[in-house]
Amino acid sequence: xxxxxxxxxxxxxxxxxxxxxxxxxxxxxxxxxxxxxxxxxxxxxxxxxxxxxxxxxxxxxxxxxxxxxxxxxxxxxxxxxxxxxxxxxxxxxxxxxxxxxxxxxxxxxxxxxxxxxxxxxxxxxxxxxxxxxxxxxxxxxxxxxxxxxxxxxxxxxxxxxxxxxxxxxxxxxxxxxxxxxxxxxxxxxxxxxxxxxxxxxxxxxxxxxxxxxxxxxxxxxxxxxxxxxxxxxxxxxxxxxxxxxxxxxxxxxxxxxxxxxxxxxxxxxxxxxxxxxxxxxxxxxxxxxxxxxxxxxxxxxxxxxxxxxxxxxxxxxxxxxxxxxxxxxxxxxxxxxxxxxxxxxxxxxxxxxxxxxxxxxxxxxxxxxxxxxxxxxxxxxxxxxxxxxxxxxxxxxxxxxxxxx
Amino acid sequence: xxxxxxxxxxxxxxxxxxxxxxxxxxxxxxxxxxxxxxxxxxxxxxxxxxxxxxxxxxxxxxxxxxxxxxxxxxxxxxxxxxxxxxxxxxxxxxxxxxxxxxxxxx
Ligand code: SF4
Ligand code: SF4
Numbered sequence: 447x448x449x450x451x452x453x454x455x456x457x458x459x460x461x462x463x464x465x466x467x468x469x470x471x472x473x474x475x476x477x478x479x480x481x482x483x484x485x486x487x488x489x490x491x492x493x494x495x496x497x498x499x500x501x502x503x504x505x506x507x508x509x510x511x512x513x514x515x516x517x518x519x520x521x522x523x524x525x526x527x528x529x530x531x532x533x534x535x536x537x538x539x540x541x542x543x544x545x546x547x548x549x550x551x552x553x554x555x556x557x558x559x560x561x562x563x564x565x566x567x568x569x570x571x572x573x574x575x576x577x578x579x580x581x582x583x584x585x586x587x588x589x590x591x592x593x594x595x596x597x598x599x600x601x602x603x604x605x606x607x608x609x610x611x612x613x614x615x616x617x618x619x620x621x622x623x624x625x626x627x628x629x630x631x632x633x634x635x636x637x638x639x640x641x642x643x644x645x646x647x648x649x650x651x652x653x654x655x656x657x658x659x660x661x662x663x664x665x666x667x668x669x670x671x672x673x674x675x676x677x678x679x680x681x682x683x684x685x686x687x688x689x690x691x692x693x694x695x696x697x698x699x700x701x702x703x704x705x706x707x708x709x710x711x712x713x714x715x716x717x718x719x720x721x722x723x724x725x726x727x728x729x730x731x732x733x734x735x736x737x738x739x740x741x742x743x744x745x746x747x748x749x750x751x752x753x754x755x756x757x758x759x760x761x762x763x764x765x766x767x768x769x770x771x772x773x774x775x776x777x778x779x780x781x782x783x784x785x786x787x788x789x790x791x792x793x794x795x796x797x798x799x800x801x802x803x804x805x806x807x808x809x810x811x812x813x814x815x816x817x818x819x820x821x822x823x824x825x826x827x828x829x830x831x832x833x834x835x836x837x838x839x840x841x842x843x844x845x846x847x848x849x850x851x
Numbered sequence: 852x853x854x855x856x857x858x859x860x861x862x863x864x865x866x867x868x869x870x871x872x873x874x875x876x877x878x879x880x881x882x883x884x885x886x887x888x889x890x891x892x893x894x895x896x897x898x899x900x901x902x903x904x905x906x907x908x909x910x911x912x913x914x915x916x917x918x919x920x921x922x923x924x925x926x927x928x929x930x931x932x933x934x935x936x937x938x939x940x941x942x943x944x945x946x947x948x949x950x951x952x953x954x955x956x957x
Contacts, residue, residue, distance in 0.1 A: 551865060551866075552865045552867075553864045553865035553867075554865075614864060614865075652863065652864070652867050652869070659871040660867050660868060660869050660871070661867065661868035661871070662865065662867050662868075663866075664866060664868055666866050669856060670856075670862070670866065671866075673857075673858065673859035673862050674859070674862060674865065674866045676859045677859050677862065677864055677865075680859070
């Protein structure tokens with residue numbers, strides 16, 4: 447049965463992903479924004495502050511002295527019942543780390559955009575996903591977008607997921623620093639924010655209210671703490687269902703469909719790649735090139751990182767002979783050092799049939815991954831069978847002095 | 852662990868305490884190693900202990916008291932031993948050493 451599409455009227459603008467974030471935050475009717483500037487996040491806040499100054503957006507913008515304070519400020523505002531937003535990258539996200547756990551532990555629906563960037567030292571202002579991957583265990587629902595359009599849509603969706611009474615967890619939206627944050631693409635945004643705001647109803651939740659006093663963030667002795675952490679486990683697992691539900695509703699509203707794992711030319715593919723973020727566009731081009739030469743290759747993209755969509759991933763990649771997972775972050779000291787690759791291997795552990803899974807590290811510090819890299823990687827793995835050491839540990843693609851044979 | 856305690860399902864999300872002022876139910880008196888005891892005769896009712904007590908467990912009662920020297924005070928100070936943690940701050944702050952600090956014995 448055809449789904450009825452209740453598509454809202456939209457206008458097409460040329461926006462960077464950072465600007466798309468700002469428009470989404472405006473349309474979501476956010477009350478409080480706090481931020482500290484860091485490359486490549488800065489233009490998110492520039493745009494938001496411009497909108498507030500121009501009277502296009504009715505929100506408090508709190509200028510703080512660090513990212514630790516930025517997240518603390520929105521945690522406080524969220525505790526008081528406000529709809530809140532912040533954004534950061536790289537070292538800023540690291541400095542927020544303590545408060546990441548506090549936002550989720552207090553079950554506050556904070557939404558944060560993270561144009562991802564490599565970590566110091568040495569200093570790199572360029573892109574990879576080391577910052578975002580370091581937040582894996584902070585109990586934030588984490589989505590990774592691959593276009594500016596998806597960034598706009600996902601930030602809107604994030605508020606609904608975060609504020610869902612079954613979830614009440616913070617949500618992070620990652621996307622490639624620079625390659626997306628500062629690159630202009632056509633983006634459709636709602637012509638008027640009214641319908642977006644209907645999509646994001648203000649829901650009642652426990653908050654700091656002098657008329658109904660509550661205490662948040664108490665010291666919690668051993669006989670209480672574990673149960674509260676288990677509540678987070680349950681909410682995180684539940685979030686998989688809620689994200690999918692929200693994807694559907696968002697599709698009906700904006701006419702664009704998203705899934706936790708998206709694929710391209712996967713049906714009859716023998717070799718498949720799994721990536722995340724903006725590099726998916728490059729990958730899809732590479733697949734077209736390889737297909738035109740008769741190679742049965744396909745692409746998959748992880749859009750939902752936490753909770754990890756095990757079943758979606760397995761369902762969409764199980765018929766492959768080989769699955770090459772390309773990570774742009776390193777878990778130092780792990781034999782499989784790609785965070786997503788590790789997760790994929792663990793997802794397949796209980797399956798009877800699994801493709802041969804390869805972990806490739808690439809794109810570190812924005813060592814740009816080109817179409818040609820995907821073609822060459824496909825050629826390498828096409829020749830390699832189960833016995834090859836290339837499946838036993840991560841390969842570091844593109845490092846001078848490392849040869850992959 | 853105590854099986855009488857609520858499970859994860861019953862606890863408010865994030866460990867929020869929904870009932871204001873329920874800390875009185877948490878008796879912290881058994882943390883004490885030393886017990887402050889006010890010598891009502893020596894006490895000059897300056898109320899410094901009342902100000903300094905971090906737990907607010909020194910109460911000023913509307914109870915007149917006449918000392919052995921015949922001086923009458925309008926109030927008596929009493930310590931709530933269910934919640935006094937025995938930190939000794941009142942002992943330290945009392946300007947006339949009117950609070951004894953006595954080791955708790957079982
Ligand atoms: S010992 Fe500490 S807690 Fe007890 S009454 Fe004195 S100041 Fe208060
Ligand atoms: S500080 Fe000493 S003198 Fe002053 S009220 Fe307390 S016990 Fe009495």
